[in-house]
Amino acid sequence: MRDHPALLAAVDEGAVIPVYILDDDAPGAWRIGGAQRWWLHHSLARLGEALAEKGSRLILRRGDALGQLRSLMHETGAARIHASTQYEPWWRRVDTALGDALHLHEGNHLCRVEDVRTGSGAPFRIYSSFWKALQAHLPPPRPLPAPDAIPAPGQWPTTETLSDWALLPTTPDWSTGFDADWTPGEAEAQRKVEALGALLSGYDVQRNLPAEDGTTRLSPHLHFGEVSARSVWHATDRHADATGFRKELAWRDFTDGVVMALPDYATVNGRSRYDDLPWRTGRAAKGDLQAWQRGRTGYPIVDAGMRQLWHSGWMHNRVRMITASFLVKHLLIDWREGERWFWDCLVDADYGNNAVNWQWVAGTGVDANMFGRIMAPLGQSEKFAAGDYIRRWVPELADLPDPAIHDPEAAGCRPGDYPAKIIGHREARERALAAAATLR
Template sequence: MTNAPVIVWFRNDLRLADHAALHAAVDSGRPVLPVYILDDTADRWAMGDASRWWLHHSLAALAQALTGVGSHLTLRRGDSVATITEIARKTGAAEIFTGGSADPGARQVNQEAVKALDGKLRQMRTTTLFHPDSVRTKTGAAYSVYTPFANACLALGGPKLPLPAPDKIPTADAPKSDRLEDWNLLPTKPDWAAGLRDTWTPGEAGAIARTEAFLAHGLTHYPDARDHPADDGTSMLSPHLHFGEISGVQLWHMAHRHQAGKGREMFIRELLWREFCANLLWNNPGLPDAPLRLEFERMPWRNDKPGRVAWQKGRTGVPIVDAGMRQLWQTGWMHNRVRMIVASFLVKHLMIPWQDGEAWFWDTLVDADLASNAGNWQWVAGCGADAAPYFRIFNPILQSRKFDADGDYIRHFVPELDRLGPRHIHAPWEAPAEALANAGVTLGKTYPNPIVDLAIGRARALEAYGQIRSRA
């Protein structure tokens, strides 16, 4: 059938620019049918609520962008392989173009789809800077340490230039589409998404706008400002990257259009850390569930439900930890420095398994990326590749005083401490009674006492680490 359409199966690449699968479909000269499938039959790593909120708005933006170039987006819900096979059969599609990813679930879907579609599936790279198999050691092994991995990526000379968005997409007759509103991706009652709406503009246009603003105004100050959570010092591009509203390739080349300097170098290194996590997941599909360092399977974790709930709700009594967890709940995002602090507090001071924290982040982050989430939690826990040593235990009070010296970040997200001065806001249990009374703070009532003595928690963690090392 010379008139047979081709399908573009969108995944975590919800954009028109630098989209290899879309570009190949348009270049085929055939009518193009863009499709997105919501698969709720996935394993426990099915999309969390915050990500579903983002997905709704990202798909709405993609549909609008496709309309602008003469096309339309078909939405279907169901098992990925069965649904794409049905659409291909009913439309008589000649080929199906789709992206690839390091996610083991997505890789399994692609493997099954290759068989179900009788060889018509064309897999393209749409989510990473380089194909994971192209970044290898001299012996052909996968990298397990970040710095040599990053240097190997840099030695490749950078990714190819991004592909342009199509000016026009030849339209194919589309099968019946679901209504996005019928997917119920948005919260109803209670409506917990007000902070998300105030913080984010999902979609390709929003991603480009945030990137341009950051590169123009934030790149120069990035090396220092990125560590201070009260400042607008990070790019906040992680959810746009996760949903593929902008590609790492685009960011790489947009950053290189700016003057060389420490800010640009550090930003590129952060992109490469994200690439490193994807590479780890590609080569270690069990990364989200099991420690890479096998001795951590013997770690004597604690089943501390009250502690876990206090951490989730931002009620630990440690202000910087509570501020981070409340920022996460309100905005679906948390500052990177604070992510390390709250993660270290959970796995080291509370001795709660890193998988519990990983699962909570997965459900509450708008940038919940399987590779980055698993890789970073294992890094903090000390059990992953190139991990921070387990005995490196963040002191949340010292971190707070160093990176939020005036307490502005804490005041914003823990308003019950607003009237405490910089001297006492980081550790209110150390404040004299008069200072607490003047600030209207009653420990145990208006704000909780710490759920763990930090010195005792640290000693307990070091003892546990010593136990697993002695058995190695």
């Protein structure tokens, strides 16, 4: 409700019909995953309550977004559609088809992504250059207040029922960890924004320590529009050491610019030379992929991250990089397999972020690590003091002391119920480099 330019523009014109359409067809293979559906259910419930407090209500429709919007305009006599800009390619196609009836507003980014361009007028593909150019558009506008009231139409259109959408898991209900870790909705997002000050003083160091509570955990709230990026930006105005955090916030704008320029970036290598990389396939590779998904690789930091993901729908940022690198480099499995798993399991799964981050780790992207830079998960675990993080998520190792817990197999104290390493680090590194050498 706060800082929602589309909503305020609609209120200025008269009666407003707030609508959410669940369209699983337009995205095709990228329909939202199970973890996002859990979040969406609770987020829509909170939004409906907030709208009711303003004298309004939330209309729910399911199906083709374009057809549903046209039908609603015909049913109600609505003259205009106000919405926030989205950059996923399927929504951009819907926007184009709606034509002049649609008025878009920038509500989820620091500025219009289209406005941050290279000297030749193209979107940036290198983040450091993007960040430098973004400075000309900063600070973002101050956030806008929520409307005092929302004028209602004389007659409401029909609505579907949220419970009928069956967004929540039932058989089995794998979301019990989600319930313990997350509270979707604008109120919780605002609480986290107000708590930013306590995190920023040590953010650049603490955010890399998996065992510490040093990250904001705002990502799903930002993804679902429960808080705006510019509201978060201005909440850090009084903190002199906010630059590192603000760069992370701006990364979201950058990744949307990448997928605006390269709509197929989630499925196509940013560097075509990697199209011929000999990824492992077949039964052995499938078994390794399943071991990675289940947190049974024999590398404690990797297994802790994958189990955290399954239990809570989220993973610490540093561990996301470690687990992704392990899949691509150690197991030599196509980055797209990991991207799809994250898409289904993350509550903050985002088309642009997911694609750009995976291609960055894999080395296949337009702005990416070199493929030959292979993270050493055991060294990363010790460097970033992940002992207590491992103890929480891999209980088989809970009684092991530091530093044995980072590599219990080498320390000679691997418990019998914890798997041996799926592959040795040196062996995996040599295999990955040999695969990359075939491209030269």
